[in-house]
Amino acid sequence: xxxxxxxxxxxxxxxxxxxxxxxxxxxxxxxxxxxxxxxxxxxxxxxxxxxxxxxxxxxxxxxxxxxxxxxxxxxxxxxxxxxxxxxxxxxxxxxxxxxxxxxxxxxxxxxxxxxxxxxxxxxxxxxxxxxxxxxxxxxxxxxxxxxxxxxxxxxxxxxxxxxxxxxxxxxxxxxxxxxxxxxxxxxxxxxxxxxxxxxxxxxxxxxxxxxxxxxxxxxxxxxxxxxxxxxxxxxxxxxxxxxxxxxxxxxxxxxxxxxxxxxxxxxxxxxxxxxxxxxxxxxxxxxxxxxxxxxxxxxxxxxxxxxxxxxxxxxxxxxxxxxxxxxxxxxxxxxxxxxxxxxxxxxxxxxxxxxxxxxxxxxxxxxxxxxxxxxxxxxxxxxxxxxxxxxxxxxxxxxxxxxxxxxxxxxxxxxxxxxxxxxxxxxxxxxxxxxxxx
Numbered sequence: 001x002x003x004x005x006x007x008x009x010x011x012x013x014x015x016x017x018x019x020x021x022x023x024x025x026x027x028x029x030x031x032x033x034x035x036x037x038x039x040x041x042x043x044x045x046x047x048x049x050x051x052x053x054x055x056x057x058x059x060x061x062x063x064x065x066x067x068x069x070x071x072x073x074x075x076x077x078x079x080x081x082x083x084x085x086x087x088x089x090x091x092x093x094x095x096x097x098x099x100x101x102x103x104x105x106x107x108x109x110x111x112x113x114x115x116x117x118x119x120x121x122x123x124x125x126x127x128x129x130x131x132x133x134x135x136x137x138x139x140x141x142x143x144x145x146x147x148x149x150x151x152x153x154x155x156x157x158x159x160x161x162x163x164x165x166x167x168x169x170x171x172x173x174x175x176x177x178x179x180x181x182x183x184x185x186x187x188x189x190x191x192x193x194x195x196x197x198x199x200x201x202x203x204x205x206x207x208x209x210x211x212x213x214x215x216x217x218x219x220x221x222x223x224x225x226x227x228x229x230x231x232x233x234x235x236x237x238x239x240x241x242x243x244x245x246x247x248x249x250x251x252x253x254x255x256x257x258x259x260x261x262x263x264x265x266x267x268x269x270x271x272x273x274x275x276x277x278x279x280x281x282x283x284x285x286x287x288x289x290x291x292x293x294x295x296x297x298x299x300x301x302x303x304x305x306x307x308x309x310x311x312x313x314x315x316x317x318x319x320x321x322x323x324x325x326x327x328x329x330x331x332x333x334x335x336x337x338x339x340x341x342x343x344x345x346x347x348x349x350x351x352x353x354x355x356x357x358x359x360x361x362x363x364x365x366x367x368x369x370x371x372x373x374x375x376x377x378x379x380x381x382x383x384x385x386x387x388x389x390x391x392x393x394x395x396x397x398x399x400x401x402x403x404x405x406x407x408x409x410x411x412x413x414x415x416x417x418x419x420x421x422x423x424x425x426x427x428x429x430x431x432x433x434x435x436x437x438x
Contacts (some may be wrong), residue, residue, distance in 0.1 A: 007043035012108050014039045019112050020119035023163050026154045026401045040098045052101040056419055059100045061363035066093040068357045072306040082308025091408045099412035103420045113170050120167040121187050124194035155402040157198045164195045169383025271322035284343045290317040291342045291351050304354035311339045341396035348396040381414050
């Protein structure tokens with residue numbers, strides 16, 4: 001068993017600080033990441049860390065993905081943008097190396113996950129209190145909803161909802177010793193109210209489907225009686241069908257929009273189409289369309305355009321399609337679509353790095369799903385992994401600090417806890433094997 005040395009305690013404290021800081025303005029998580037790196041460099045056994053890196057193959061995909069971004073710097077024309085992109089995405093390299101190679105037992109995870117849930121709750125209380133005070137003073141009720149609610153924080157309402165959803169899943173399904181159920185109930189109440197007011201419709205629906213459903217499945221999976229499982233399966237089917245068919249929800253609407261493809265997306269001239277007439281689904285479909293057109297027009301399928309030139313290609317395509325004010329010389333009057341990312345991390349990766357970069361990205365995203373079955377922490381990590389997959393499909397969330405640190409950190413926590421549990425089970429099995437008497 002790993003000894004609770006001063007070095008290990010410092011590393012866990014640094015991890016807790018980073019987990020707590022994630023929902024706060026980016027400067028705090030940047031400072032926490034620097035402190036974690038310093039503690040790791042000073043106290044971590046480097047030989048042991050690199051040996052664990054050698055044994056933990058899934059982490060290689062993360063390092064390769066970042067390395068391909070670094071290589072793409074050299075064939076990008078816009079070196080400044082390429083360097084900025086490498087800086088933003090540095091967590092994709094650092095966190096798997098620092099965190100993914102650690103041994104994290106259940107007590108360590110309780111501290112780290114508890115710190116994250118506490119950070120979310122503190123941010124929720126600050127946002128709710130500030131917004132309520134402004135509402136009382138000005139009478140503007142809109143301050144309590146969506147982006148206005150978290151305008152003092154760098155992560156917008158959608159990213160904040162992504163964080164809160166996982167925190168709620170942890171409070172429901174993580175095997176806690178502390179905090180006690182009463183305190184967890186208070187935290188849950190605050191966070192559920194916060195999630196609803198953040199008004200991210202897709203993530204609210206995912207809360208109803210994934211968190212509530214997974215919690216129910218987790219509660220009944222150990223029972224030997226059949227009727228709870230049958231009732232659970234029937235309830236799950238009714239819930240999914242009810243939400244999917246019987247309600248007007250954003251997930252169903254998004255798929256309906258994709259199926260029928262709005263007419264506006266097929267336009268070749270947007271000079272008469274105001275920005276405010278292009279809804280979120282139409283914008284995404286248009287961005288995906290011109291992204292794939294750029295892939296074909298510039299023969300970018302193998303190596304991509306480079307991490308510095310993707311925005312320039314997209315901007316030029318929007319000039320070709322006559323998006324209003326897309327190339328206006330005055331930044332104040334320029335279209336909000338200027339330098340916009342593709343709102344799909346899979347296509348974004350393809351445009352920047354080509355198929356060569358897409359392959360390690362696919363491994364990063366999908367390998368955890370093959371390790372979830374049989375892992376004792378599968379319920380809470382499912383609440384992290386499944387909504388993240390949806391999020392990556394409609395947001396280029398690894399193009400910003402808000403997505404990079406959160407997704408890299410908890411993905412690395414997943415792999416560290418998975419391998420710690422795997423090695424512990426292997427050691428226990430070997431210890432109980434009968435000795436050969438010959």
